[in-house]
Amino acid sequence: MSTVTTAIDIKKIRSQFPILDQEVNGKPLIYFDNAASSQTAKSVVDALVNFYEKDHANIHRGIHTLAERSTKAFEETRERVHQFINSAEADEIIFTKGTTESINLVAQAWGSKFLKSGDEILISHLEHHSNIVPWQLAAERTGAIIKVIPINEKGEILIEEYKKLLSTKTKLVAVNYISNSLGTINPVKEIIAEAIKVNATTLIDAAQAAPHIKIDVQELNCDFLALSSHKMYGPTGVGVLYGRREVLEATPPYQGGGEMIKDVSFSGTTFNDIPYKFEAGTPNIGGVIAFKSAMDFIDEIGHEAIQAYEHELLEYATDRLNQIPGFTPIGTAENKASVISFLIDNVHPYDLGQLLDVKGIAVRTGHHCTQPLMDFFEIDGTVRASFAVYNTKEEIDVFCESLQKIVERFS
Template identity: 60%
Template sequence: MSFDLEKIRGLFPVLHQEVHGRPLVYFDNAATTQKPQAVLDALRNYYEHDNSNIHRGAHTLADRATRHYEATREKVKDFINSRESAEVIFTKGTTESINLVAQTFGRKFIGKDDEIIISTMEHHSNIVPWQMLCEEKGAKLRVIPIQENGEIIFEEFEKLLNPKTKLVSIVHASNALGTINPVKKIIQAAHEIGAKVLLDGAQSTSHLEIDVQELDCDFLAFSAHKLYGPTGLGVLYGKREILEEMPPFLGGGEMIKEVSFEKTTYNEIPFKFEAGTPNIADVIAFGQALDFIQSLGKKQIKAHEDELLSYANQLTKDIKGFIPVGTAADKVSVLSFNIQGMHPFDVGQMLDARGIAVRTGHHCTQPLMHRFGIEGTVRASFAVYNTKSEIENMAEGIAKIARIKNK
């Protein structure tokens, strides 16, 4: 690894603290990543110097805020290589982005007996909106099964495709297992029968290089807070021709061109989908998070994270009672596991006593946990600022916990 890990860690104030008298080891990055100082500074700077509503003001503060806000939209466009910034819509997060598609594209283009395909490993936010839509429209939800190692069964997906399939909505990288799905193949197969494809990129965007034009996905949803940015902010990418056919999601200011009591004329994209005062400060700060990622390079980041995952697998594989969950060949840096005879929550608390922050539970993937016949897992997820010594600390903790239970 050619970048300076110590210097990178120095950019994140939250990492330099003790938890229960131990140095913090933060391995909950799949839930939310920590924020570099530049992101924190951007938030403060906006409120101290540029605080104003955007787009509609003629004064200097409004102009500055608007320019900074729209600069982030351009950065997102470059980050995912969309054709134009108008295809980038700001939302509250991945969940709202998926719901936006369900309530606009879904309501307009999906009808009785039409079919939507998802996979067994979906987050609840990529299950529930489609269940709601299917209940309303009389459509059917189809589910791609997965293998024991956490990979989808592609042949079964192909069997599900038929002329009634209108949408495939699938996670790019599983938050619970780390599995990277073969989305390029999925998109190609779906397009051959005329279906559109939405990718849940909440996990993949922080680990993988994303090119929406090369992938040819119709929609991509992701969140800023998993990309070293602020919480409460997300992105929906959509192809222009599809977005223009979709009705607005919310009504109000900014999404209109002209309003009378007789008729409202809607604004152009992306503003048609951005009603009301947006999350201005966090959008501007998100631009700094994207700059941070681009300064390091996705390939460099992924190489480091892959090395950490490989090291964690190596150090834990021989621990008696250690049960990995999700062993796909192609993964992002997520290690999900259980310790024989122990509840995940108990393991998480014991690791927390060592200053190690991990996530426990079903990870908003209850159907997936049911597939494996378990209540949940312990999930350690790694980011660019994590170190091998932290992995060693965790492995030592897991080994001690497992010995207590299995001696």
């Protein structure tokens, strides 16, 4: 285990999150539920407040000063996302409510045109329900068939088995970049390369990846990629769907309404160009504008520094937890992000979560919206501790000491 602490200014980083400077149940808050939603940086909150106090107006439709300022700030975030994930152009960036809506957009809009009876959709055993249910609905509508990429006991995709599933019938491969339940970092570049060999379209759920590792959609060569602001120290209700221009242009609109049209008459409608074709109605303008500050926050620290520091936290916590009697990790992939799912002998995960909350420690318990994955391990759920760049080894010490006392209480 590494004993060297990565050179980041943890005091400066934590100062960006005043929510962490509070007590819960009389104890200092320790927030280890970052895989569900990270906390929001102060710079993001300030940007949101500034919009509503000074610039609030609808976008793209007005010529007055506030409308022009709002539109400019909104489109600056689109440009910022383009840079953040290295898309070929800003017009390949579509704003949604989050990763869930982004995947549903593809499943409904792209799926309605390009999926037909007998076509095959490949998803992995590691997927969040948001990357399972939309494809089940699409399969019901179109007659397509879902096939599941198997995993091993470590929680890793079996690449050779995946290759065997690929065929000329494969029309879509949709997998997550990082498992929200286990922290497994999947070999998505290889997965995409194999899918391309059979001319399959690819979608990457990058909700868990975006705050932790650098994403380059051109290097990955994926067709679609989805992410969420609230996993990235930004506001809730804001997400991104990246799509290659030629794929987006061939995909019909997802919803009808304002902004997504060029001309409307009762005899017919001409749709707008991308990305606006997929952005019907008034969006979460303030949230999108504030999202830019979240990406600025991440880039100021740097993905390399974030990944190195969080890996130290992961190694440190894993070493400490392995010393606790009855500790059983669920998901032990060789390549992992800063997520630890586990069980403690003779203590139900829900009870552990409640007892930890009494001590001011926030973890997630349950199936983490991955019931098929829990079924694979033949368990009902786990306790999940997930770390962000503002967490510390001192917090992990308190967490492990608290767990030790709970174990002693139940022994």
